[in-house]
Structure formats: structure tokens, C-alpha cells
Amino acid sequence: MENRPLEYDYSVAKLFMFTTIVLGIVGMLIGVILAFQLAFPSINLLLGEGLAEYTNFSRLRPLHTDAVIFGFTLSGVFATWYYIGQRVLKVSMAESGFLMFIGKLHFWLYVVGVAAVVVSLFMGITTSKEYAEFEWPIDIAIVIVWVLWGISVFGLIGIRRERSLYISIWYYIATFLGIAMLYLFNNMEVPTYFASGGIGAWYHSVSMYSGTNDALVQWWYGHNAVAFGFTVPIVAMIYYFLPKESGQAVYSYKLSLLSFWGLMFVYLWAGGHHLLFSTVPDWMQTMGSVFSVILILPSWGSAINMLLTMKGEWQQVASSPLIKFMVLASTFYMFSTLEGPIQAIKSVNALAHFTDWIVGHVHDGVLGWVGFMIMAALFHMAPRVFKRELYSKALMTTQFWIQTLGVVLYFTSMWIAGITQGMMWRAHDEFGNLAYSFIDTVTVLHPYYTIRAVGGLLYLIGFFMFAYNIYKTMSARPVEENELQSATPMAA
Amino acid sequence: MDIADIQAYAYFFFTGFLVLVLYGYIYHLYSSERKGERDYEKYGDIALNDEVTDKPVETISEKEIEKKEA
Ligand code: HEM
Ligand code: HEM
Numbered sequence: 321m322e323n324r325p326l327e328y329d330y331s332v333a334k335l336f337m338f339t340t341i342v343l344g345i346v347g348m349l350i351g352v353i354l355a356f357q358l359a360f361p362s363i364n365l366l367l368g369e370g371l372a373e374y375t376n377f378s379r380l381r382p383l384h385t386d387a388v389i390f391g392f393t394l395s396g397v398f399a400t401w402y403y404i405g406q407r408v409l410k411v412s413m414a415e416s417g418f419l420m421f422i423g424k425l426h427f428w429l430y431v432v433g434v435a436a437v438v439v440s441l442f443m444g445i446t447t448s449k450e451y452a453e454f455e456w457p458i459d460i461a462i463v464i465v466w467v468l469w470g471i472s473v474f475g476l477i478g479i480r481r482e483r484s485l486y487i488s489i490w491y492y493i494a495t496f497l498g499i500a501m502l503y504l505f506n507n508m509e510v511p512t513y514f515a516s517g518g519i520g521a522w523y524h525s526v527s528m529y530s531g532t533n534d535a536l537v538q539w540w541y542g543h544n545a546v547a548f549g550f551t552v553p554i555v556a557m558i559y560y561f562l563p564k565e566s567g568q569a570v571y572s573y574k575l576s577l578l579s580f581w582g583l584m585f586v587y588l589w590a591g592g593h594h595l596l597f598s599t600v601p602d603w604m605q606t607m608g609s610v611f612s613v614i615l616i617l618p619s620w621g622s623a624i625n626m627l628l629t630m631k632g633e634w635q636q637v638a639s640s641p642l643i644k645f646m647v648l649a650s651t652f653y654m655f656s657t658l659e660g661p662i663q664a665i666k667s668v669n670a671l672a673h674f675t676d677w678i679v680g681h682v683h684d685g686v687l688g689w690v691g692f693m694i695m696a697a698l699f700h701m702a703p704r705v706f707k708r709e710l711y712s713k714a715l716m717t718t719q720f721w722i723q724t725l726g727v728v729l730y731f732t733s734m735w736i737a738g739i740t741q742g743m744m745w746r747a748h749d750e751f752g753n754l755a756y757s758f759i760d761t762v763t764v765l766h767p768y769y770t771i772r773a774v775g776g777l778l779y780l781i782g783f784f785m786f787a788y789n790i791y792k793t794m795s796a797r798p799v800e801e802n803e804l805q806s807a808t809p810m811a812a
Numbered sequence: 813m814d815i816a817d818i819q820a821y822a823y824f825f826f827t828g829f830l831v832l833v834l835y836g837y838i839y840h841l842y843s844s845e846r847k848g849e850r851d852y853e854k855y856g857d858i859a860l861n862d863e864v865t866d867k868p869v870e871t872i873s874e875k876e877i878e879k880k881e882a
């Protein structure tokens with residue numbers, strides 16, 4: 321067996337690529353349904369009165385957020401880890417039967433966890449904490465999945481040939497540690513059945529924290545779920561895939577190290593911006609605002625580093641749709657990390673909080689940055705994993721423009737809707753009587769909700785094109801190893 | 813001074829301390845490169861030359877390689 325040359329083993333990466341696509345479709349399809357429900361409430365009864373319990377907005381919303389965060393995004397993080405990890409550490413998973421076993425176990429337990437989440441949320445079983453809706457039995461399963469991933473990460477690092485850990489590895493390690501800490505603390509909960517000696521459902525629990533403390537822990541978690549789920553691992557991806565695809569080493573490695581520590585240092589303190597004007601201590605709110613504004617620096621540090629990596633190579637943006645995806649992703653990253661700090665300024669937040677502007681901010685980040693980067697990663701990986709060229713460059717370019725239009729429609733409509741909403745809520749006459757009732761705002765916002773739904777639909781259509789392209793790549797023209805050095809081979 | 817005040821002061825000074833550490837790190841990066849102790853930019857090549865048969869930018873240690881080959 322010594323005669324076969326050593327190769328990277330992508331079997332686990334492939335499995336996670338599959339769930340990235342499937343759960344992406346599920347999550348975004350639900351997102352589009354939600355968006356149409358907000359514009360046309362009758363869609364709440366999509367499948368008739370009898371099934372309304374399962375199709376209404378409130379039952380579906382957590383399914384959307386959890387499917388795109390813990391399904392689509394996390395699968396993408398795992399898929400890229402099992403790909404990048406081997407390559408930059410220069411060690412193959414085929415060299416360790418143990419790590420291979422852990423990797424597969426990681427995948428299958430993850431699938432079981434996802435199934436449990438989908439079923440329980442559809443049944444309406446939830447802890448009612450945003451992004452942490454799972455009841456305690458599922459939390460325990462998730463902790464096990466996470467520990468398995470940790471074993472994979474540190475196991476692979478343990479048998480590496482490359483002494484230095486490439487910057488992406490730092491970001492993956494931070495993702496692992498960050499989420500582990502946040503998830504454990506936020507999900508400290510008391511199973512009521514056991515604590516009360518047999519009252520209520522066995523799976524039910526209540527948070528160990530209460531009142532303001534609960535809100536603080538929840539948003540320390542919620543904000544950093546964004547940090548360590550939507551930012552840190554996505555930065556890990558772009559630090560590998562953009563240089564590799566363009567054939568240009570990262571512009572400044574020192575800047576990447578600095579931005580890393582800057583991000584770690586600042587992010588954890590910024591969660592207070594979700595609780596402005598609430599009952600948490602005033603100094604905490606102020607610090608939350610201040611840290612949010614400072615957060616531009618490390619965020620732009622990474623993004624500018626990416627754009628400068630393309631220095632002198634801008635013709636690649638025109639010629640390669642894959643580079644287009646990544647350059648647009650880093651641009652949207654800059655965009656949402658400029659928008660976020662603006663929304664975190666107290667006077668702006670007084671207007672923006674509870675409005676659609678926040679939803680707009682969320683989706684220019686997740687669609688433009690997270691979604692684009694994960695799709696670009698899979699586009700780059702597919703030919704290497706299947707040893708075939710990408711099925712269609714033209715399809716990819718079309719997808720790029722359709723989705724870009726979708727994102728733009730989404731966030732611009734939500735800006736207008738959000739600011740209109742905020743202004744109308746606070747408008748009053750000289751005696752302090754409110755000028756508008758809630759339903760007035762609903763009427764005014766209807767067109768914007770429709771535009772958002774159409775934008776979301778375009779993005780979903782693009783995602784189907786992406787899935788089809790990857791699917792067809794599995795049977796496209798086989799390529800030689802040397803074609804895979806940097807720019808991805810693609811058929812016209 | 814109650815616990816909330818102590819927390820606020822501790823937070824403030826801890827932040828100041830971490831800012832100093834961060835600036836220290838910047839200084840460390842640039843000065844060790846200027847003194848020629850380390851070349852950070854070469855690590856960027858780890859992503860470009862990442863075939864399992866490529867030579868590592870920095871090998872883990874000669875001894876360990878020998879052990880593997882034995
Ligand atoms: C410098 C970076 C950023 C800052 C300072 C920031 C700031 C903020 C602020 C002030 C809010 C609104 C809180 C409220 O009034 O309810 C918010 C919400 C949110 N942001 Fe950001 N943001 C940043 C980057 C991002 C990025 C890059 C993403 C995603 C890719 C993102 C995702 C979200 C999400 C999901 C929420 C909504 C949370 C919720 O209410 O459920 N943020 N952000
Ligand atoms: C096909 C595209 C998508 C559409 C049409 C869509 C639509 C929606 C809608 C209608 C909501 C509820 C907003 C509300 O309650 O007012 C929502 C919330 C949310 N979506 Fe999406 N979504 C899409 C894709 C995504 C993706 C890819 C992600 C993440 C990777 C994501 C993350 C979120 C998050 C975190 C929230 C909660 C925001 C908050 O609480 O402020 N969405 N989405």
C-alpha cells in the first residue's frame with residue numbers, strides 16, 4: 321500500500337458540502353415563504369386551516385433562522401474545515417484512521433441533531449431564546465457534535481507537517497472556542513420536569529438566568545453567534561480561497577494577524593448594542609456602543625487586506641465569476657460592518673431598533689457576505705473534490721447577477737421600510753399624541769415587503785442554479801491535477 | 813462602592829490593559845521583522861503551495877520527520 325501516492329481525503333468534506341446545499345435550500349425556501357407571508361398574510365394558511373399551526377409565520381421563523389445558521393452556515397464551516405484544514409496543515413485525513421472515524425461520526429451525529437431540531441421546532445417545542453431555541457436534550461447532542469469537531473480540529477493540528485498554523489486555522493480555532501463558550505453559558509437551563517419532581521413535559525426547561533441577567537447573557541450570546549458564526553469562520557474561508565483562487569498570497573500577513581487579535585479583543589464586548597435603552601446598566605450600553613464603533617477597524621482590516629490581495633490582478637474580477645463572488649463578499653462585509661456601527665450609535669438605534677432596518681442589516685451581511693462566500697468556497701472545492709471541471713461558467717455568472725440584484729432589492733427595501741417605520745412610530749403632534757397607529761405603518765410598508773420578497777425569491781432562484789451547477793460538476797469533464805493549481809477550471 | 817461600580821471600573825481598566833497588549837503586539841510584529849528574527853509574510857505561501865507533496869514553508873521538526881520515515 322506504500323506505492324499509492326498520498327492524497328488528501330475529502331470524504332467528510334463532501335458529506336458536509338451536501339448538507340450545506342440541502343439545508344441552504346430548506347432555510348432559504350422558508351425565508352422566502354416568511355417574506356411573502358409578511359407581505360400577504362393569507363399565505364399563513366398556505367396548506368389550509370387544518371395545517372395552519374405548522375405553516376404560520378411564528379412557527380416557521382425559528383426554522384428559517386436555525387436552518388440557515390446551524391444548517392447552511394455551519395455545514396459550510398465544517399465542509400471548508402475538512403478541506404482547508406488538511407491542505408494548509410499538509411496532512412491527509414487518510415493518514416489517520418482515528419480522525420477519519422471521528423470526522424464521519426461528527427457528520428452523522430450532526431445529521432441526527434439537525435433532524436431533532438427540525439422536528440421539535442415544527443412541533444412548536446422551543447425555549448424561546450432567539451438562536452438558542454433548542455431544548456436541553458438537543459443542547460446536549462449539540463455539545464457532543466461540537467466536541468467531535470474539536471477533536472477533529474486539534475487532532476489534525478497534532479499530526480501536521482506544516483509547523484506554522486496558517487491564519488485561517490486561527491480563525492477556525494477561534495470559532496470552535498468561541499461558540500463552545502457562548503453556547504454553554506447561554507444554554508444553562510433547568511429541566512423543569514426533573515427539578516419539580518415530575519410536573520410538565522420531560523424535555524421542557526427554563527433558563528437559569530432571569531430578567532436583565534437573562535437578556536444580557538442572551539445577547540452576549542446572540543451577538544457573538546454572529547461574530548463566531550457569521551464572521552470569524554467566513555473570514556477563515558476568504559483568507560484561504562481568495563489567495564488560492566487568484567494565485568496571489570495574502571497582501572499583508574502581519575495585518576491578518578493584527579486584525580485577528582483586534583477582532584477577538586473587540587467583538588466580545590459589543591453585544592450591549594442589542595440592549596440599548598433597556599434595563600442593563602447605562603455604562604454597559606455606552607461601552608457596547610463604543611466597542612461597536614471601534615469594531616470597524618479590525619473588520620475593515622481583514623476586508624481591505626482581501627481587496628489589496630487583488631492588487632494588480634483586477635482583470636481577474638472581470639474574467640472569473642468565482643473571484644467576483646469573493647470580491648463582492650468582502651465588499652458586503654465592509655458594508656455591513658459599517659452599517660452595524662452606525663446602528664449601534666444610541667441616537668440612531670433609538671430609531672432603528674425593532675424596525676426592518678435591522679432585518680436589512682442582517683441580510684446584507686448574511687446574503688452578501690456569508691452566502692456569497694460559502695457558495696464561492698464550494699465552487700472552488702467542487703472541482704478539486706470531484707476532480708472535474710466546473711459544469712458551467714455562464715450559469716455561474718448569471719447566478720451572480722441574479723443574486724446580486726436580489727440582495728440589493730432586499731436591503732434597499734428594508735432600509736426604506738425600516739426608517740419609514742421608525743419615523744412613523746415616533747411622530748407625534750404638539751400635545752404628544754401619536755400621529756399614526758400601528759396599522760398605518762403596515763399599509764405604508766406593504767410595497768416594500770413585496771419588493772423584499774421578490775429580492776429573496778431571486779436569491780433563492782440563484783441558489784438553485786448553484787446547486788444544479790455543483791450537481792452537474794459531479795459528471796463534468798475530468799481534469800488533471802495540474803489544472804487545479806490556482807484558478808478553478810470551468811466549462812463555458 | 814457597590815459591586816456594579818467595581819465591575820465598571822474593572823472593565824474600564826481591563827480594557828485599557830488589553831489595548832496596551834494589542835499595541836505591544838503590533839510593535840513586536842514589526843520589530844522582530846526589522847531585526848530579521850522572523851519573516852511573517854512568507855506564511856502567506858502556506859495557502860498557495862498546499863499540495864500534500866509540497867515542501868512545508870516551515871517543517872515541524874527534523875526529528876519528527878525522521879521518525880515518520882523510519
Ligand atoms: C462591525 C460590525 C457590526 C456591528 C457593530 C453590528 C451592529 C449591530 C446592531 C447595532 C444591531 C441591532 C441591534 C438592535 O437594535 O436590535 C445588529 C443586529 C444584527 N446584526 Fe449586526 N453588526 C455588525 C456586523 C454584522 C455582520 C457582519 C452580520 C452578519 C453577517 C451581522 C448580523 C446581525 C444580526 C443577525 C442582527 C440581528 C440580531 C437580532 O435582533 O436577532 N452584523 N448588529
Ligand atoms: C432567500 C433568502 C432569504 C429570505 C427571503 C429571508 C427572509 C427572512 C425574513 C422574512 C425574516 C424575518 C424578518 C422579520 O421577522 O421581520 C428573516 C429573518 C432572519 N434571517 Fe433570513 N432570509 C433569507 C436568507 C437568509 C440567510 C441565507 C441567512 C443566514 C445565513 C438568514 C438569516 C436570518 C436571520 C439571522 C434572521 C433573524 C433576524 C432578526 O431577528 O433580526 N436569512 N429572514
